Amino acid sequence: MKIEGVLTQVLIWRLRHVSNRNFILILGSLIGVLAGVVAVTLKAAVHFVQEALELRFGFAHSFNFLFPFVGLLITYLLSTYILHDRPGHGITDILFSIAQRSSIIARTRMYSHMIMSVFTVGFGGSAGLEAPSVLTGSALGSNIGRLMHINSKKRTLLIGCGAAGAISGIFNAPVAGVIFSIEVILAEVSLGAFIPLLLASVFASLVNHTLADPSIQFYFQINEGFVVEHFPFYSFMGIACGFVAVMFRQIVTRSETLITRFTHPFVRLLVGALGLSVVVLAFPAVYGEGYDMISSLLTGDISVLHFDTSLFGRWGDAYPWLLVLFMLLLIIMKTVATGLTLGAGGSGGTFGPSLVIGGLTGFFFSRLLNYVWGEAPVPEANLIMTGMCAMMSGVQYAPLTAIFMIAEVTGGYALFVPLMIVSALAYTTASLFEPYSIYTKRLIERGQLLRHDKDKQVLSVMKIRKLIEKDLLPVNRDSSLGDILKLVTLSKRNIFPVLDAERRLVGIITLDDFRKIMFDEEAQRTVFARDLMHSPPAEVGSDENMATVMEKFERTGAWNLPVIDDGKYVGFLSKSRIFNAYRGQLIRQNRE
Known part of the structure; x- marks a missing residue:
């Protein structure tokens, strides 16, 4: 207190x-x-x-x-x-x-x-x-x-x-x-x-x-800036990193999805952790975040890749292209390791792994050029850093963040032009296959995030449970018209839900359904709710998103729809109350 x-x-x-x-x-x-x-x-x-x-x-x-x-x-x-x-x-x-x-x-x-x-x-x-x-x-x-x-x-x-x-x-x-x-x-x-x-x-x-x-700290001073003749190489790498970004997202998502098929969290842990251990055993370089590995590659130290101790190492001197193949496999396995880590219940994100894989992709591209040309025409450190920028842009869909981050961690703007090139091309390439970022895709698919539609944004924050009307008086199937008329004098609404003994909705009756016979004394004794009721044009659930509910209202032309959860009647949702809540939400947002 x-x-x-x-x-x-x-x-x-x-x-x-x-x-x-x-x-x-x-x-x-x-x-x-x-x-x-x-x-x-x-x-x-x-x-x-x-x-x-x-x-x-x-x-x-x-x-x-x-x-x-x-x-x-x-x-x-x-x-x-x-x-x-x-x-x-x-x-x-x-x-x-x-x-x-x-x-x-x-x-x-x-x-x-x-x-x-x-x-x-x-x-x-x-x-x-x-x-x-x-x-x-x-x-x-x-x-x-x-x-x-x-x-x-x-x-x-x-x-x-x-x-x-x-x-x-x-x-x-x-x-x-x-x-x-x-x-x-x-x-x-x-x-x-x-x-x-x-x-x-x-x-x-x-x-x-x-x-x-x-x-x-992850920091590297770039000594050689942009040369116009290198433009084609940066352009090609930007596009290539866009495809690598798509691969990264697909592998991470599918690895997580595969593991989450196991319903018990501890089983998911065992499957993911054992799979990760196997990957680390085969490719020790995937261990941990990976920034130390990138820092070593920037200085020319490739021992951190553990290439010499791998199956490829014994023939590496005779066949230089084996290092290129090894790097391609390492990029894939680092991606798999990320998916297994997160799918198994690990705490972390894809931000760091995407940067590391971008650096590995830049190194791969450098060694590929080295194998083809005999000597890489672009400084290897430049390709590693621009690869990190491209991957971040292609995965996070944050091209400006990627440009300025790499510019800042390289101590200046010597690479600013190539960073802009690879960021734009990687983002454009990746977005052709995936319209949403790795952070927003699932939310948008579930209707939980609507950034570019103001009406749907307002609707998304409105909760159906808070708008359900429960003051409608129910009747049962065997209620006579006379019984229903007694409820008319008590009710403020003109809709009567017809429920069975287990509170399941079997139909609805509106005032229009008996208006012509409501004063007929014989009908009051011989006509029952089961004779008057009809099915509602649609039903909604308490957990549905409001955009879906409004589509149902528009499709059916109804002003009131019943709310049903697990087969049981909960109440009614009216379009007019939604409109009032929508207006109130707009007023609150404008005040804020």
């Missing part, structure tokens, strides 16, 4: 002395700091776990392939018995909360995904830390907004601040953090919303500068 009293006094003081605009700026800055701390802490915690395993066992240890299994098992135990939160897809969950839950994210998500991802990724699971960081930052934004009694529209902006801060804090890329929040998280951004996002991203970047260990 004391805490609530202090909070109340703070809010009262704020209303008197701090404008809403300035208060949002303050909260955005605070959330940026917290999101930056989350990002830096998570990265450091995962690095600590990896170092501890390396010091104790060594990554060359014969049982190294079992670490991901152990990490997934710990994640399962944490999620099931301690944290009580499913791992899921972090960024997709954020978009769902914004679209369907008025930007309310569960309090447990301020820490649950962060904790679980430490064990999933720290023990070698092929997943990224970006999604857990973004979800944690967004959850902080949502819950701080709720604590401060911020409305849903401003709460959405604070969620965006958390997302921007997380990306900025991970990569020390403040511009990319802002653009990511705009491209991926926020559907609409006004000019006034830029400032809180900028502050959140800048403060998270300052946290990174202050607290982060530079040795575990």
Whole structure:
């Protein structure tokens, strides 16, 4: 009670002395700091776990392939018995909360995904830390907004601040953090919303500068810039990365779908974790996030690929093309490992793996050119970094984020033109096959996310359960017309549902069905509900989305439809009440 009293006094003081605009700026800055701390802490915690395993066992240890299994098992135990939160897809969950839950994210998500991802990724699971960081930052934004009694529209902006801060804090890329929040998280951004996002991203970047260990940051200084003669090579790679992005999405989705066919979570864990261990045993390079591997490839160290110890290694000197083939298989297996990690219940995202696979694709393309030309005409580091940009654009459908992120982690804009080329071509190529991003596809297919249709956006936040009318008086099949007329004097409605003993709807009767005979005394005794009732033109369920319900109203021309759940009558839904609720929702949004 004391805490609530202090909070109340703070809010009262704020209303008197701090404008809403300035208060949002303050909260955005605070959330940026917290999101930056989350990002830096998570990265450091995962690095600590990896170092501890390396010091104790060594990554060359014969049982190294079992670490991901152990990490997934710990994640399962944490999620099931301690944290009580499913791992899921972090960024997709954020978009769902914004679209369907008025930007309310569960309090447990301020820490649950962060904790679980430490064990999933720290023990070698092929997943990224970006999604857990973004979800944690967004959850902080949502819950701080709720604590401060911020409305849903401003709460959405604070969620965006958390997302921007997380990306900025991970990569020390403040511009990319802002653009990511705009491209991926926020559907609409006004000019006034830029400032809180900028502050959140800048403060998270300052946290990174202050607290982060530079040795575990992903950063590479590009020494050779863009040469016009290299344009065809970048163009070809951008298109190729678009196809790789489609492959990545298909393999990850199908791997997850295959594992989720097993209904029990522990069985899914066993199947996915064992499959991941087999992949790691065959291709040790898929172990973990993969940024260390990309950093080594950028400096020319290919030992991290474990090519020499693979089946291809013994003939590698005699047949240089075997390295190209090995890289192609490694790209595929890294994708499979990501799908198995997430499908088995691991906590992480596809953001990091897509960047790593992009880097591997760039390296593959460089070695392919090297094999064909004798010497790669484009610097290998440039192809690796532009490959990362292309894959991010083709998977996340965030081309501007991809451009500015790689520009920032390479220390400048030396590659800006090729980054624009590959980003545009990869996005265009991938979108020919998949119209929606990896984050939005499932939500859009379920009708839970409608970004470009304002009417459907408003309808999507309206819940049928809150609009059901239950004041209609029911009758049974054997009720006489006289009995029905007695209800007419009591009812304010002209519709009477006909129910059986188990409250199943068997028909409906309207006033028009007996208007001509209602004063006929003989009919009042001899005509029964079963003689008057007729079937409704359609039925709706309490959990249907409103867009589908409105299609039923339009198709049937009805103004009232019964609501049926599990075969049982619940009530009626009227078009007029939906229109009133729709108008009220528009008014609330305009006020916010």
